[in-house]
Amino acid sequence: MIDLGKLGVVTWVEGTTVRFRIAEGARVERGMLAKVEDSGRRFIVKVVDFRPESLLSAAEVAVISSKADKGERVNLRDKDLRLYDTAIGVIVAQIDPDGEAHGPTSVPSIFSSVEFLDKDDLEKLKLHTGDIPIGYIRFGHDQVDMIVTLDGQRVIPHHILVVGGTGAGKSNFGRVFAASILDTKGKYSLVVFDCESEYLLGSRPGEMGLAHLPLSEEYLFLVTGRVNRPGRLRVELPELGEVRSIPAYPLKMDVGRLKPHDFTLTGEFSGPQEELLWLAYKNFGEDWVYSLLTADARSIYARLGRLTAVNTINVTKRKVKHLVGDGDIFCRECDYDLASAILSMVAKGRVVLIETPFASEGEEKLLATVIAERIFRSYEEMRKKLPDKWVTLPPVLIMVEEAHRYLSAQALGGKGEVRENIFSIIAKRGRKYKVGGLYITQMPSELMEAVVRQALTKIVLSLPTRPDYSMIINHSPYLDEAESEIKTLDRGEAVVVSQPSGFRFAVSIKVFPYEEYCSRLIEKHRASQLIQKPVAGEEA
Numbered sequence: 052m053i054d055l056g057k058l059g060v061v062t063w064v065e066g067t068t069v070r071f072r073i074a075e076g077a078r079v080e081r082g083m084l085a086k087v088e089d090s091g092r093r094f095i096v097k098v099v100d101f102r103p104e105s106l107l108s109a110a111e112v113a114v115i116s117s118k119a120d121k122g123e124r125v126n127l128r129d130k131d132l133r134l135y136d137t138a139i140g141v142i143v144a145q146i147d148p149d150g151e152a153h154g155p156t157s158v159p160s161i162f163s164s165v166e167f168l169d170k171d172d173l174e175k176l177k178l179h180t181g182d183i184p185i186g187y188i189r190f191g192h193d194q195v196d197m198i199v200t201l202d203g204q205r206v207i208p209h210h211i212l213v214v215g216g217t218g219a220g221k222s223n224f225g226r227v228f229a230a231s232i233l234d235t236k237g238k239y240s241l242v243v244f245d246c247e248s249e250y251l252l253g254s255r256p257g258e259m260g261l262a263h264l265p266l267s268e269e270y271l272f273l274v275t276g277r278v279n280r281p282g283r284l285r286v287e288l289p290e291l292g293e294v295r296s297i298p299a300y301p302l303k304m305d306v307g308r309l310k311p312h313d314f315t316l317t318g319e320f321s322g323p324q325e326e327l328l329w330l331a332y333k334n335f336g337e338d339w340v341y342s343l344l345t346a347d348a349r350s351i352y353a354r355l356g357r358l359t360a361v362n363t364i365n366v367t368k369r370k371v372k373h374l375v376g377d378g379d380i381f382c383r384e385c386d387y388d389l390a391s392a393i394l395s396m397v398a399k400g401r402v403v404l405i406e407t408p409f410a411s412e413g414e415e416k417l418l419a420t421v422i423a424e425r426i427f428r429s430y431e432e433m434r435k436k437l438p439d440k441w442v443t444l445p446p447v448l449i450m451v452e453e454a455h456r457y458l459s460a461q462a463l464g465g466k467g468e469v470r471e472n473i474f475s476i477i478a479k480r481g482r483k484y485k486v487g488g489l490y491i492t493q494m495p496s497e498l499m500e501a502v503v504r505q506a507l508t509k510i511v512l513s514l515p516t517r518p519d520y521s522m523i524i525n526h527s528p529y530l531d532e533a534e535s536e537i538k539t540l541d542r543g544e545a546v547v548v549s550q551p552s553g554f555r556f557a558v559s560i561k562v563f564p565y566e567e568y569c570s571r572l573i574e575k576h577r578a579s580q581l582i583q584k585p586v587a588g589e590e591a
């Protein structure tokens with residue numbers, strides 16, 4: 052928690068950089084916020100680094116360090132005048148006497164006093180006024196009792212990028228974010244592809260998932276191999292002594308419902324291969340995928356009027372087989388219209404959780420493409436043809452884990468022909484239609500620069516490697532000074548930039564640990580139920 056008191060004295064100001072001498076005994080942490088008061092103006096300063104100030108000669112340093120090494124007592128004359136610590140900070144905001152916070156337009160005088168930031172000042176920065184809570188403000192490694200939120204309406208269409216090394220807390224963030232969206236009760240939609248099956252119940256015994264939230268009975272839509280027909284899945288939660296009944300749909304999609312663009316938008320096919328897909332679709336009717344897969348290349352060649360090279364047919368068959376898999380998900384004559392079912396739930400503001408623990412890489416890619424394409428196209432058409440109806444649709448965010456698999460230069464065709472896929476299209480054009488991407492990756496250096504730039508909200512968890520953090524720093528505002536902090540983040544700690552949420556600087560946060568956050572939401576729900584239910588004996 053914040054101690055009230057003095058942190059130091061300003062010794063230098065240049066541009067928006069402030070250097071201050073750290074007061075004796077004061078604890079200053081990288082990433083913490085402090086305030087400098089000067090002539091009625093209040094400057095908010097974010098500490099980004101440290102530098103010792105030494106007026107000792109080289110000979111004095113040699114003598115003193117040698118003594119210290121031998122464990123001898125070191126008595127330094129006028130120590131506080133000749134050797135002290137300074138902190139380097141960036142002025143991130145200025146609060147006028149009327150209490151309004153804005154970007155800095157002036158600087159504090161030298162020798163102004165630097166002090167702890169109290170809760171009142173923190174509130175003026177309006178980091179807590181959005182509707183999607185994600186964590187607490189953090190000073191160094193200490194969390195402060197003040198929540199940080201994103202503004203969903205503006206953040207979602209402008210995409211979110213979540214980056215972090217192995218074990219940095221990406222999945223925990225994903226669950227927290229999904230829980231916050233669920234808690235908006237239909238204001239926004241989110242589509243999650245969960246290849247590890249860790250969102251519904253957590254990944255280990257003792258963890259919690261979305262099923263633990265009572266609102267999951269109404270606002271979660273589960274697509275899963277755990278059910279055989281559309282209905283509800285009964286989930287027992289012994290740790291809560293409760294049972295949930297969650298809307299569920301089988302993880303099945305009739306292959307006859309697929310169209311050539313479902314394949315081409317995976318970005319896997321060359322121009323001639325795309326032409327073949329369309330030709331097959333026109334000639335073979337609803338059974339076109341099955342015909343492509345089962346007929347031999349020579350007979351397809353003949354049936355398609357010898358318009359496509361046999362080699363192209365063979366390669367295309369192989370790629371289609373890779374994407375469609377062995378029929379577990381993309382089944383023949385099973386009549387499941389998964390994409391339509393999901394679209395109708397997205398239009399109602401649901402969190403759609405698609406569990407794919409046993410899907411192959413190809414099946415996962417095709418499934419994600421079909422669903423993202425259907426949502427994007429439907430939102431786009433709605434905006435163009437029925438704008439009054441489009442206005443009522445909830446903004447939707449499509450979560451893509453391992454985003455570098457879809458959005459790297461390599462995935463988009465390498466140095467040759469650019470092959471757009473549905474996610475690169477959403478990254479470029481989704482904003483207009485309220486369709487955003489939530490891109491999660493541990494390898495941001497692989498992403499296309501444009502994708503990093505266009506994601507206006509970034510959650511930067513611990514990222515140890517230089518190419519990765521450089522990519523983020525180079526393409527985001529406010530992160531120029533954040534390198535040292537990003538390198539020293541612990542798990543669950545993050546630096547957040549979000550212009551759409553009104554943040555004017557890189558905010559240091561501690562993401563809620565999911566289990567703690569989930570328990571809080573459960574308590575909140577129980578309390579709201581108690582208020583709604585009349586007490587026994589009272590008139591309804």
Ligand SMILES: Nc1ncnc2c1ncn2[C@@H]1O[C@H](COP(=O)(O)OP(=O)(O)OP(=O)(O)O)[C@@H](O)[C@H]1O
Pocket residue numbers: 215216217218219220221222223224493542543544561562563564565
């Ligand atoms: N905000 C947090 N507070 C406390 N613990 C956390 C937080 N975030 C993550 N952890 C813990 O850190 C560990 C790794 O978290 P998580 O699985 O979310 O990381 P990840 O980045 O998704 O890892 P991977 O790259 O292996 O998928 C987990 O044990 C989790 O409980």
